Amino acid sequence: MLDIKWIRDNPAALDRALTRRGAPPAAEIILGIDEERRAHIQKVQSAQERRNSASKEIGKAKAAKDEATAATLMAEVAGIKDFLAHAEEDERRLDKALADALAVLPNVPLDDVPNGRDEKDNVEKSMSGQKRLYGFEPKEHFEIGVAEKLMDFETAAKLSGSRFVILKAGLARLERALGQFMLDTHTAEHGYTEVQPPLLVRDDALYGTAQLPKFAEDLFKAGDQHWLIPTAEVPLTNMVREAILEEKELPLRFTALTPCFRSEAGSAGRDTRGMLRQHQFDKVELVSITTPETSIAEHERMLGCAEAVLQKLDLHYRVVTLCTGDMGFGAQKTYDIEVWLPGQKAYREISSVSVCGDFQARRMNARFRPAGDAKGTRFVHTLNGSGTAVGRCLIAVMETFQNEDGSVTIPPALRPYMGGLEKLDA
Known part of the structure; x- marks a missing residue:
C-alpha cells in the first residue's frame, strides 16, 4: 500500500507512475476521498471541543440560576451528541473508502525499471x-x-x-x-x-x-x-x-x-x-x-x-x-x-x-x-x-x-x- 502522505505531497508523481504501468491516473480521486475524510475528522474534533466547552457553560449557567441559557446550551449539546453518534459511522465509511482506494493502487516502479507494455x-x-x-x-x-x-x-x-x-x-x-x-x-x-x-x-x-x-x-x-x-x-x-x-x-x-x-x-x-x-x-x-x-x-x-x-x-x-x-x-x-x-x-x-x-x-x-x-x-x-x-x-x-x-x-x-x-x- 502506498503512503497517503506521500500521495498528498506527490500527486503528479503518483499519476506518472500509474501511467508508466499502463493504469489510469488516480491522484485526484484518492485526494478527494482523503480531503473529505480529513474535513469530516476536523468537523468531529470541533464538535467534540464545542460539546466539552458547552457542558462547562451549562454548569456555570445553572450555578448563576440562568435557566434560559442553560436550556439553550443543553439543546445545543444534545444536537452535538446526535451528530457525533452518526459521525462515527460516517468516519468508518470514509476510512474504508480511502483504504479500499489505496488497496488497488499498484506499487511505484523504481526509476531504473524500463518502460513498456508487456x-x-x-x-x-x-x-x-x-x-x-x-x-x-x-x-x-x-x-x-x-x-x-x-x-x-x-x-x-x-x-x-x-x-x-x-x-x-x-x-x-x-x-x-x-x-x-x-x-x-x-x-x-x-x-x-x-x-x-x-x-x-x-x-x-x-x-x-x-x-x-x-x-x-x-x-x-x-x-x-x-x-x-x-x-x-x-x-x-x-x-x-x-x-x-x-x-x-x-x-x-x-x-x-x-x-x-x-x-x-x-x-x-x-x-x-x-x-x-x-x-x-x-x-x-x-x-x-x-x-x-x-x-x-x-x-x-x-x-x-x-x-x-x-x-x-x-x-x-x-x-x-x-x-x-x-x-x-x-x-x-x-x-x-x-x-x-x-x-x-x-x-x-x-x-x-x-x-x-x-x-x-x-x-x-x-x-x-x-x-x-x-x-x-x-x-x-x-x-x-x-x-x-x-x-x-x-x-x-x-x-x-x-x-x-x-x-x-x-x-x-x-x-x-x-x-x-x-x-x-x-
Missing part, C-alpha cells in the same frame, strides 16, 4: 551457459514423461480435472530431489532459515502481501475463513506482520518448499499441454525482510541465490528486467529468470525475484526500530523470489538432459539425492 518490452540483463546441441529432435517434457510411463495426465484429470499431473517412480523421486537440493543450497550456502509454514491462510495474510483484494479470482478459497496459498511468499512474509523488530535483527531471510495453488484465471488456452501451468505445483520460495537502505542490494543478492541453483544444475538461462507493464502489482522492480527449454525451443520463466519496498509492510504494519532510536519506528522492506519453481525446473532438466532413447541423464548435483542414479528411464 513481456515484449522486457530487457535482457544477463545470460548464463550455452544451448546444448542434439543429434536428434529434442522432445517436450510431456512427450518424454508419457512415453516412459512416468507422467500421467489422464488419471490426474479423472481425479481432479485439467491442469493436474501424476508423477511416478523415478520422476516423482527426481522432483523430490530437486526440492531438497534447492532447500539445502539456500540454507547451507545462502543463509536462509528453512520454514515449514501453513498452507491455509486467512484474508489478512493475503491482503498483507497484496493478493487480496485485487487477485481473488486467482486464488482457491477453502471454507469461509481460509485460502490455499498461491506461494509461500504469503505465510513467510506475514511472519513479521504487526511486529516491531530491532534493526540488529535484520535482515531476516526465510525459505520454504511448499505446494502452491493457483486457479490460473485468465489463462484459458495457454500452456494446456504438459505441466508448465498447473493448479498445484511445488516451489521453493525465498523471502527477505530488510531495512530500506539495504533492500536494493538484497534484491541483487537474492537474484544470485536463485541463479546459483540453475548454475549448479548446468541449465542454460537468461535474466530479464521486467518492464513497467509486465511487473507484478506489489513490486518496485522484478527480475525474471527464464530457463531454456530445448523441446519448446523457448525461454520460460522459472523464477521471479522482486523488491517491494515498504508496500507490503504498510499493509501488514511490519516495522523496525532503528538502532539508537528508542521511540521511533520505520516500515521494513520486503523481497520475495522463487528459488526456484520445482516443477518447471524438473521440466528444464528433462528437456535439457534428454537422450535419444527417451532416458534422461541426471545432473551430477542431483545424484546424491537420487541414490547415485545417473540416468532416469522407465
Whole structure:
C-alpha cells in the first residue's frame, strides 16, 4: 500500500507512475476521498471541543440560576451528541473508502525499471551457459514423461480435472530431489532459515502481501475463513506482520518448499499441454525482510541465490528486467529468470525475484526500530523470489538432459539425492 502522505505531497508523481504501468491516473480521486475524510475528522474534533466547552457553560449557567441559557446550551449539546453518534459511522465509511482506494493502487516502479507494455518490452540483463546441441529432435517434457510411463495426465484429470499431473517412480523421486537440493543450497550456502509454514491462510495474510483484494479470482478459497496459498511468499512474509523488530535483527531471510495453488484465471488456452501451468505445483520460495537502505542490494543478492541453483544444475538461462507493464502489482522492480527449454525451443520463466519496498509492510504494519532510536519506528522492506519453481525446473532438466532413447541423464548435483542414479528411464 502506498503512503497517503506521500500521495498528498506527490500527486503528479503518483499519476506518472500509474501511467508508466499502463493504469489510469488516480491522484485526484484518492485526494478527494482523503480531503473529505480529513474535513469530516476536523468537523468531529470541533464538535467534540464545542460539546466539552458547552457542558462547562451549562454548569456555570445553572450555578448563576440562568435557566434560559442553560436550556439553550443543553439543546445545543444534545444536537452535538446526535451528530457525533452518526459521525462515527460516517468516519468508518470514509476510512474504508480511502483504504479500499489505496488497496488497488499498484506499487511505484523504481526509476531504473524500463518502460513498456508487456513481456515484449522486457530487457535482457544477463545470460548464463550455452544451448546444448542434439543429434536428434529434442522432445517436450510431456512427450518424454508419457512415453516412459512416468507422467500421467489422464488419471490426474479423472481425479481432479485439467491442469493436474501424476508423477511416478523415478520422476516423482527426481522432483523430490530437486526440492531438497534447492532447500539445502539456500540454507547451507545462502543463509536462509528453512520454514515449514501453513498452507491455509486467512484474508489478512493475503491482503498483507497484496493478493487480496485485487487477485481473488486467482486464488482457491477453502471454507469461509481460509485460502490455499498461491506461494509461500504469503505465510513467510506475514511472519513479521504487526511486529516491531530491532534493526540488529535484520535482515531476516526465510525459505520454504511448499505446494502452491493457483486457479490460473485468465489463462484459458495457454500452456494446456504438459505441466508448465498447473493448479498445484511445488516451489521453493525465498523471502527477505530488510531495512530500506539495504533492500536494493538484497534484491541483487537474492537474484544470485536463485541463479546459483540453475548454475549448479548446468541449465542454460537468461535474466530479464521486467518492464513497467509486465511487473507484478506489489513490486518496485522484478527480475525474471527464464530457463531454456530445448523441446519448446523457448525461454520460460522459472523464477521471479522482486523488491517491494515498504508496500507490503504498510499493509501488514511490519516495522523496525532503528538502532539508537528508542521511540521511533520505520516500515521494513520486503523481497520475495522463487528459488526456484520445482516443477518447471524438473521440466528444464528433462528437456535439457534428454537422450535419444527417451532416458534422461541426471545432473551430477542431483545424484546424491537420487541414490547415485545417473540416468532416469522407465
